[in-house]
Amino acid sequence: MKNVSRKTGIDKIEETDDNITGRGGLAFFVRYLTNIGIFSLLIGHFGDLRKSRKGLPVEDLFRQIFCWFLDGTSRHISWFDELAKDAGYAGTIEQSPDKMASSHAIKRFLRSFGIFKTWIFRKILKKMFIWRLRIANPAVIYIDIDTMVMNNDDAAGREGVGPTYKNTAGFQPLQLTWGRFVIDAVFRGGKCHSNHGKTVIKIITELVNLVRKEYREDAVIVLTGDSGFSDQKNFEAFEKLGICYAFGGRITKDIGKVVTSLAENAFGEFEKGKQRWRFADFGFIYGTWNMFRRLIFCQPVYKDGQMLLPFDRAETVIITNIRSDTVGDDMPEELTRLTDPANIVALYHSRGAAELVFRSLKDFGFEQMPFRKFPPNAALYYMMPVAFFLFEAFKEDILAPVIPLESYAGTVRRKFIDIAAKIVSHAGRITLKLTSAVFRRLKLRKIWEACHRAVPLIC
Template sequence: MIRPLIRRVFLSALKAKNPNKVILFLDSSVYDNDGAKCRAGVKCTYKKKEGYHPINLIWDGMYIDTYFQSGHCSTNHDGVAIEMLQEIVPMIRENLGEDIQVIVRMDGGYYDQKIFAACDALKINFICAGKRYSDHKIHANTKLENFDGVYRKKACTWHYLTFQERRKSWPKEMAYRALFLRPTEENGEALLGLESRIILTNLDVKSCSDQEIIDYDHSRGADELTYRAAKDFASERMPCLDFHANSLWYSMGIVSFNLFQIFKRNIAGFSWNCYPTTVRRKLFDLAGKIINKGRSLTLKITPWKMRELKFDQIWEKSLTPWVLPVL
């Protein structure tokens, strides 16, 4: 009931930004309800906490879609992740054109033949953190001088090796480009405490370089901060004794969070990564006075706050309605 509304809010923001490509993030989050009084439907999650385990599709710090489920459910429980992609991709193309490039980034929890096949069928690209199997030992034992390149960003250095990945149970056409990454010190010594990793993609070399693939994969951490912001906006703990009531509460919170993100960026003028607590403290927790005069209410704040927050501009932008597209 609420999920179509979440998509409408997302599509309105997508249409306003009009990007030349759409980069999605498919992931799940854990809502820790270990100490909550109202815990209907909670189960032990993979983080060893009693709670819930929603499946989420994220774009630019906003929820495209979300599915509230109990903590023991997997990352692609009942094919929900595939259904999300199948439903939202046509909507994106309807709003931005059939030629728009769509890239989905995923962690190892979505390393699944069915998901990869769905991406191929939808003609979208994916970048997924791979799983380690016994036949990958040959890459782990390769000397650094035989690796194909070095990726450096800030204080991180990774040596990478390119290969083709196809599991025995996969059909022949499902052979994907893959990268094996080994973390190292600046001097080339192995970096202790950080494991090597694998990245799988259906992007070809002409459209995306090895360095860009690694960039896409490493940027997943920024999208995971969306969960932190959503929990900061509402609450991690559910308030109801009924599971379906908690599901409705959660979904309404996500709709409100998306609208908050639009307000924060497009109207209030706060930075992209500004948390709800910061917006509350700067924009709403300020001294003011409401005066009832001449059959109208007037909010008075200090001239300094008026200039700092540009309250007059916020007011003018708030008068323009934000239109949600019809699905």
């Protein structure tokens, strides 16, 4: 008797009116955003942008823009026209099909932001920062400051686009990061260097005052940054605020003379993995400064397990106010350990993690801005770190059991967002149906329950 094999070939294709989507994971993201109360917060600040009842509610516009960022299928605003035709996508993000925004509606919305209105997004970012601080309750808050170059070299006609230090034309926003989160940002033209104007002192002062008012009055803050921010005015402001700092410094001839005059036993070594650094700790006063500050000179001895020749060792200077005479006994032990120069070297070299945050932000969003005028580009830019903050919080609060926290947006999209689902309406109830294999692999029952247990923002 012949074996009867089941036919597996596809003979034809047909259309269906079933409500099907390939972005089933967005439903969980939207439910999380709703339950933490982010839309209520946004409406409170931006509700007046809706000038007519005929226009789409501000909440719907923000929901669709945040999902557009996370979806990542296209970075063109024209893609909203395609999404507006997809009833399955609309159902997934809990949006009525007739409330889906066209590309023209999105452009009108972004153009309605004046330059002063866009600054409100900074309040949103800092509000979310306090929200996460209260959840994490850290003893020491580590904040890094740096600029992020947004390459718009092929769109030089954009207002604000200018030459950056990376030899490209673009924008160069100043950003503060805490762990994986961007907690404050100032959108600026490409010509604005790291320490441009008084922006650094202003945003750090605002943030420190907010943390001490809304989180803890005795909050211990450690600020890090590169040599682009190395300025006595900045350090004086940080010392007045009572925060600790560790910044890169400029290596001058005078510093070189001090280093060469040190005995060999004045140097210590710090090792991490296959990396090893040689360092020396001393006090120094730059020519224009009015006081001595602690400097730590360091250079790599081994890199990736290979010993470096003396002439091939990059030299770094770290300027800090973390000293045994400034760190009291009542300070957290975590800060007390930082008085050891080896730990300060480790802290400064951990700044690479902040660079990864910028890389992750660009992977989540984009660099090239679509508008000619500065205000709508600023509005779209600020929505990106806000959406990115929500995405990182979603990973931490909801996806941690199934997806590693360090995963980039592209990985989350492939593993969680881009899952097939069917939306069924029956007896007045709407159900999102997913395959059994995906349901079990991603533990979707627990994920859905976690979305409803999320800690809300305190508005």
